[in-house]
Every structure is written in structure tokens, then in C-alpha cells.
Amino acid sequence: MNNTLTFGQQSFMNSSVATKQTAEQHVTPEMQAQEQVWAMAAQKGDSAAFMNIVDAYQRPVYNLCYRMLGDTTEAEDAAQETFLRAYTKLKTYNADRKLSSWLLSIASHYCIDRLRKKRYQMVSWDELPPWQAVADKKPQPEEAALTHERHDTVHQLLDTLPEDYRAATVLRYWYEMSYDEIAETLETSVSAIKSRLFRARQMLAEAVETQ
Amino acid sequence: MMNDKYTEKISEWFDNELNPDEVAELQAHLAGCSTCRQTYESMQHVHTLLLGAAAHVAAPDQGFVQRFESRLAWRQAHKPWHIWVALGALLVGTLLFWSAWAISGGLLLVNAGGSALDANVLYQGVMIIFESAASLRTFVNICLLLWKTGLFLISQPLIWLLIITSVCATWLWLRILQLLSRRPAKSIELTL
Ligand SMILES: [Zn+2]
Numbered sequence: 001m002n003n004t005l006t007f008g009q010q011s012f013m014n015s016s017v018a019t020k021q022t023a024e025q026h027v028t029p030e031m032q033a034q035e036q037v038w039a040m041a042a043q044k045g046d047s048a049a050f051m052n053i054v055d056a057y058q059r060p061v062y063n064l065c066y067r068m069l070g071d072t073t074e075a076e077d078a079a080q081e082t083f084l085r086a087y088t089k090l091k092t093y094n095a096d097r098k099l100s101s102w103l104l105s106i107a108s109h110y111c112i113d114r115l116r117k118k119r120y121q122m123v124s125w126d127e128l129p130p131w132q133a134v135a136d137k138k139p140q141p142e143e144a145a146l147t148h149e150r151h152d153t154v155h156q157l158l159d160t161l162p163e164d165y166r167a168a169t170v171l172r173y174w175y176e177m178s179y180d181e182i183a184e185t186l187e188t189s190v191s192a193i194k195s196r197l198f199r200a201r202q203m204l205a206e207a208v209e210t211q
Numbered sequence: 212m213m214n215d216k217y218t219e220k221i222s223e224w225f226d227n228e229l230n231p232d233e234v235a236e237l238q239a240h241l242a243g244c245s246t247c248r249q250t251y252e253s254m255q256h257v258h259t260l261l262l263g264a265a266a267h268v269a270a271p272d273q274g275f276v277q278r279f280e281s282r283l284a285w286r287q288a289h290k291p292w293h294i295w296v297a298l299g300a301l302l303v304g305t306l307l308f309w310s311a312w313a314i315s316g317g318l319l320l321v322n323a324g325g326s327a328l329d330a331n332v333l334y335q336g337v338m339i340i341f342e343s344a345a346s347l348r349t350f351v352n353i354c355l356l357l358w359k360t361g362l363f364l365i366s367q368p369l370i371w372l373l374i375i376t377s378v379c380a381t382w383l384w385l386r387i388l389q390l391l392s393r394r395p396a397k398s399i400e401l402t403l
Contacts, residue, residue, distance in 0.1 A: 051276055058275045059268060066269040076271055080282050087283065154264035157257075172226060173265040179228055198222035205253035208260075 031056065035099040043090050050090070054083050057100060060175070061107050067170040068111035068163075070155045078114060082107040104175065105185045112163040153211070160207045165200040168193055217244065221251050225258050297391055301384050308377055315369060 035056065041049035061082050066075035085106050086093075093102055158166050167186055171177045179197075183190045217240045223229050224237060241248050313334075364370040 051280065054279050055276045059270050062271040062275070063269045072269075075269070076275075076278075079271060079275070080279055083279055084283065084286060154260055157260070169261070173261045174268065179226065194223065194228075195219070197226060198219045201222050201225070201254045201257055202250075204257040204261075205250075208253070208257060 032098065036095055039090075039093060039095065039099055042087075043093065050087060053086075053099065053103075057103050058083075060100060061103055063174060064104055064107045064170060065111055067158065067174060068108070068166060069114065070159055074114075078107070078111055082110050085110060101181065101185055104171070105187070108167045108171070108186055112167055115163040115166075156211075157204050157207050161200055161203055165196050165203070168196040169200045169204075172197060215244070215247065217241075217247050218250055221247065221254055225254060294391055297387055301388070304380065304384065308380065312373060312377075315373065 035053065038049040038052045038056075042053060058079065062075055062079040065078035065082065066072065069075050069078055082103065086103055089106075093099070158169065161169065164186070168182055171182045171185055175181075177185065179190045179193045182193045186193070217237055220229065220233065220237050221241075224234060229237065241251055
């Protein structure tokens with residue numbers, strides 16, 4: 001009986017350590033001090049300061065959009081829209097909050113809305129603004145370097161989840177957020193996040209089996 | 212998948228949200244419950260897949276900031292005029308619809324053999340709606356009036372045509388508004 005117990009803290013801890021490279025990894029304390037300076041300047045109308053913010057956070061924001069939407073063109077558009085929204089509601093930004101978490105919150109809500117709208121949408125005659133022609137459908141160099149099967153598997157799996165569950169899962173795995181942080185980002189309760197992640201895992205496990 | 216009170220704990224364990232006592236308790240339970248062990252194993256598989264995928268952070272194409280700057284400039288150049296045009300069109304459309312509705316209703320009443328008094332009643336009804344609803348009595352009166360007019364109007368084919376047209380028109384307006392609201396340009400302030 002004992003030799004069937006392949007689970008345990010040991011194996012689990014090992015796999016957990018492997019996540020240390022997360023989407024937020026490059027946010028150092030100096031950067032956090034710097035971001036507050038930029039945020040304050042941008043709030044006072046300094047648009048160059050806002051461009052610094054865009055530059056510094058394009059990657060975590062883009063990655064979130066990409067994991068949510070599963071498509072590079074849509075991710076580019078969603079990331080751009082996230083920063084536009086941030087720009088328009090800059091006055092509501094409260095310096096007590098990490099800028100990254102504020103931006104990720106905007107991005108999550110935007111992507112959730114977008115996925116919901118997509119579900120109800122029949123025609124997409126509004127989906128072709130002039131700038132969309134700029135972004136090509138070509139894969140990212142980094143994405144191309146990934147083993148394709150594995151990468152596609154995970155995206156297909158994520159695709160089976162409802163938007164809210166997907167957001168919780170992405171924030172948990174790519175951003176290593178705790179339940180508290182995810183709840184704050186998605187503006188919901190910790191117990192809701194707990195059950196979303198649980199349900200997400202159940203659904204993903206079922207999806208793996210049918211794959 | 213069968214669940215017991217430990218099933219959800221398995222998920223929390225993966226998220227490092229259990230204290231050592233809870234972990235020990237869960238491990239003891241897993242040793243004896245094959246259902247939970249199966250759940251654990253399938254979730255472990257998913258967990259590993261996700262951890263593998265999460266090691267890679269996707270990055271946008273070069274020039275993201277420049278593209279953002281041009282989009283911002285585009286949004287600021289195309290400020291909310293189109294919202295106001297749409298709202299204006301909506302208002303005019305609604306007024307036209309109401310006028311057509313009231314006029315045809317009145318005409319139908321008169322044509323159906325009623326006197327000018329009937330059209331008058333309709334007119335007064337519309338006025339009541341506009342002055343409306345300070346008291347419940349007014350509200351009940353409006354309902355009664357609408358009910359009576361409704362009963363009569365339903366028998367008129369022209370009214371059916373109007374109803375269908377108005378439903379389509381409303382849908383179209385909602386759709387236009389929805390499309391416009393997707394572009395949050397309206398609240399962008401020019402700070403440049
Ligand atoms: Zn059990």
C-alpha cells in the first residue's frame with residue numbers, strides 16, 4: 001500500500017520551487033519606488049512619465065492578456081486597451097496599492113469583459129480599428145522557442161475554463177499571487193477565489209482526461 | 212469526481228494555503244481515501260502542466276510603447292463627437308417614433324369610428340405619462356389607460372407593423388450604443 005503513495009510534500013514542494021520565475025519577477029524594490037514617482041508625475045499630467053510606466057509594465061500586462069485570450073493579436077490589443085484605461089482612470093489610482101497589481105486588475109477585468117462579449121457576439125464589424133493592421137499574427141520569437149505541443153495543450157486547457165476561473169488560474173500560476181492578492185485583483189472574496197481555483201483544477205483535470 | 216470535505220483542501224494545498232497541521236491531516240486522509248488520492252493525482256498533473264507553462268512569460272513585439280503612443284493620440288484626436296451624434300440621433304429617432312405612434316394611434320381611433328374625444332383621451336394619456344407618476348393613483352391610471360389602449364391597438368395590423376419596426380429600431384440603437392461604448396475615448400482627458 002505504502003509504495004502507491006507517490007504524492008506528498010516532497011514532490012509538491014519541488015514543483016512549487018520551479019515557479020520562482022514569474023511574470024512579476026523583475027519588479028524590484030527600486031522599481032517600486034520609481035513607479036510611485038512616475039505614477040505621481042503621470043497623475044499631474046506628465047505623459048512621458050506614463051510612457052515609462054507602459055514601458056516597464058508592458059510585459060506582465062501583455063502576458064496576462066495573452067494567457068487570458070490565447071492569441072497574440074488580441075493580447076496586443078487588450079494590453080494596449082489596458083494602458084488606455086489606466087491612463088483615463090489615473091486619477092483614481094491610490095499610491096497605497098502596487099502599480100503592477102492595479103494594472104493587472106484593469107487587464108483582468110478588461111479580458112474577462114472581452115471574453116464575455118465575444119461569447120455573445122455574432123458579427124465583428126467593429127473589430128477592425130486602423131491600428132489592428134499594424135500587429136501581425138506572427139508568433140513571438142519566445143513563443144516559437146517553446147515546445148509547441150505543450151504550449152498549445154495548456155492554452156487549449158485554459159480555453160475550457162470560464163473567464164473568471166481562467167483569470168484566477170493565470171494570476172495564481174503566472175503571477176504567483178496568494179488568494180488574498182487574487183481576490184483583491186479580481187475584486188471578489190477569498191472564498192470565491194478558493195472555490196474558483198478548486199473548480200478550475202477539477203475542470204482542467206477532466207479536460208486532460210478527455211484530451 | 213466524488214467530493215468529500217477534503218477534496219477542496221487538496222486544491223488549497225497546491226496553493227500553499229494550508230498550515231502544517233492541515234497538511235498533516237490531509238496527508239493522513241489521502242493515505243486512506245482512494246477517491247481523494249485520485250483527485251490529488253489528476254490535480255497534480257494539471258498543476259505540473261501549469262507550472263511548466265508559467266515558466267514562460269510572453270512579451271509583446273518590439274515597439275509596444277510607440278504603438279501605445281499612437282493609439283493614445285488617435286483616441287484623443289477622435290474624441291467623443293460620435294457619442295453625441297449617436298445620442299442626438301437616438302433622441303431624434305425616439306421623438307419621431309413617439310410622434311408617429313401617437314399620430315397613428317389617434318388616426319386609428321378616429322377611423323375606427325370613435326369621435327375626436329377618443330383622440331383627446333389618447334392625447335391626455337400621453338400628457339399624463341409626461342407629467343407623470345408622482346402618486347400611485349396616477350400610476351394606476353396610466354396602467355389602466357395603457358391597458359385599454361393596448362387592447363384596442365392590438366386589433367390593428369398597422370400597429371403590429373409599428374411594434375415590429377420599433378423593436379428592430381430599439382435593437383439597432385442598443386447595438387450602436389454598445390459598439391460606441393466599447394471605445395472608451397469619451398473620458399480621455401487631453402493632458403499633453
Ligand atoms: Zn477523501
